[in-house]
Amino acid sequence: MKDNEKNFTSRIEDLTTQVKILQLEMVSLDSHNGKLEASKRKEASAQAKGLNNQINVLQKELESLHSEKSRLNMKTNEVAENLLRTETLEGEIARKAMTEQELKEKETFLVQRDDR
Numbered sequence: 001m002k003d004n005e006k007n008f009t010s011r012i013e014d015l016t017t018q019v020k021i022l023q024l025e026m027v028s029l030d031s032h033n034g035k036l037e038a039s040k041r042k043e044a045s046a047q048a049k050g051l052n053n054q055i056n057v058l059q060k061e062l063e064s065l066h067s068e069k070s071r072l073n074m075k076t077n078e079v080a081e082n083l084l085r086t087e088t089l090e091g092e093i094a095r096k097a098m099t100e101q102e103l104k105e106k107e108t109f110l111v112q113r114d115d116r
Helices: 002-115
Strands: none
Touching: none
């Protein structure tokens, strides 16, 4: 019986030691898991910050492009107005040139008539 008790006691001690080792491993794994989760959170936070920075840069670029588009639209309208004015002035010049030519022809006719 004493041998049995010794065997049981020895077995209990072995199992107790194994339990303590497993508990230490569990604490170590919990700690490691916590570090991994913290690292992942930090990485995700850095990634989110990077993406937010990219969004801000792209928004500023978009605003700049909208501003440039507005400026170009204004220039396009200005050019169109200038083209219309140019066409109007060309028409006036052509009419005045015709009127001048007609006046010269009348003057020539009158001079020739008076010379007869």
